Amino acid sequence: MIAILGTGKMGEALLSGLVRAGRRPGDIMATARRQDRAEALRVRYGVRVVSNAEAAKTADTLILAVKPQDMAALLTEIAPFVPADRLVVSVAAGITTEFVESRLGASVPVVRVMSNTPVLVDEAMSVISSGAHAAEEHMRQTEDLLRPVGKVLRIPESQQDAATALSGSGPAYFFYLVEAMVDAGILLGMPRAAALDMVTQSIVGAAIMLRDSGEHPVILREAVTSPGGTTISAIAELERHRVRAAFLDAIEAARDRSRQLASG
Ligand SMILES: NC(=O)C1=CN([C@@H]2O[C@H](COP(=O)(O)OP(=O)(O)OC[C@H]3O[C@@H](n4cnc5c(N)ncnc54)[C@H](O)[C@@H]3O)[C@@H](O)[C@H]2O)C=CC1
Numbered sequence: 001m002i003a004i005l006g007t008g009k010m011g012e013a014l015l016s017g018l019v020r021a022g023r024r025p026g027d028i029m030a031t032a033r034r035q036d037r038a039e040a041l042r043v044r045y046g047v048r049v050v051s052n053a054e055a056a057k058t059a060d061t062l063i064l065a066v067k068p069q070d071m072a073a074l075l076t077e078i079a080p081f082v083p084a085d086r087l088v089v090s091v092a093a094g095i096t097t098e099f100v101e102s103r104l105g106a107s108v109p110v111v112r113v114m115s116n117t118p119v120l121v122d123e124a125m126s127v128i129s130s131g132a133h134a135a136e137e138h139m140r141q142t143e144d145l146l147r148p149v150g151k152v153l154r155i156p157e158s159q160q161d162a163a164t165a166l167s168g169s170g171p172a173y174f175f176y177l178v179e180a181m182v183d184a185g186i187l188l189g190m191p192r193a194a195a196l197d198m199v200t201q202s203i204v205g206a207a208i209m210l211r212d213s214g215e216h217p218v219i220l221r222e223a224v225t226s227p228g229g230t231t232i233s234a235i236a237e238l239e240r241h242r243v244r245a246a247f248l249d250a251i252e253a254a255r256d257r258s259r260q261l262a263s264g
């Protein structure tokens with residue numbers, strides 16, 4: 001039995017992924033703060049919606065998917081009910097395994113995960129790190145949970161905040177880029193729907209080439225960039241506006257914010 005505690009955007013994305021992967025809804029529990037939300041999850045997925053205490057007592061694996069700012073309160077609430085052999089998986093940005101362990105006490109195995117919203121289309125990037133009491137079997141169980149919804153990579157916990165900035169938040173940067181490019185299409189007089197189609201297909205095509213060709217992104221970009229052509233005119237403007245430097249600073253800021261989150 002798996003329980004997802006906190007079923008907002010990420011919790012629900014993981015829940016839907018488990019159901020798509022063939023887990024029986026009867027073997028999944030969810031918790032929600034609001035009654036209407038609980039009812040919606042029941043209807044949509046056929047899972048049991050229970051209290052945090054019941055989930056903590058009953059499930060073999062607890063997936064904690066509340067916001068980092070709500071994690072301390074949730075851990076205090078469930079601590080009296082979590083037996084020492086439960087696998088606890090936290091997907092919250094910035095929350096260390098030590099933060100979870102120190103509040104649950106004893107030797108509870110904790111695995112820290114950073115995934116991303118492409119869980120919804122089985123194309124997530126999930127990175128996982130083990131806490132002090134998590135053994136190989138707990139890492140394997142976590143991989144088995146996440147592999148049906150995308151790629152899974154083990155990383156040292158010291159890299160989790162960087163991974164949060166890079167792949168956890170990553171999809172947002174691409175959506176932001178798409179918005180900006182569609183705006184550019186509008187500026188050039190293109191209908192919005194056509195501009196969105198063109199940009200979306202370009203980003204999908206580029207992503208698949210990147211994933212499947214085995215080529216370095218520089219090689220792929222150079223193949224588009226004809227001497228004296230259009231692409232280099234655009235790249236020159238991006239460089240003039242220091243877009244690369246902006247990405248370095250932006251992702252560093254996200255990493256720093258992830259580091260702060262455990263303290264509220
Ligand atoms: N949205 C994203 O792309 C990603 C989010 N995350 C992490 O996932 C976690 C959740 O983020 P979102 O889903 O975006 O936020 P959200 O605000 O959509 O979801 C959090 C949910 O937890 C519920 N909640 C809070 N306290 C609760 C409690 N004591 N008992 C039961 N439910 C409770 C809230 O009502 C809400 O539905 C965060 O820790 C975030 O860092 C991780 C990777 C990506």
Ligand SMILES: O=C(O)[C@@H]1CCC=N1
Nearest residue numbers: 093164165168169170
């Ligand atoms: O913005 C956030 O804090 C969460 C964590 C990674 C993606 N979304």
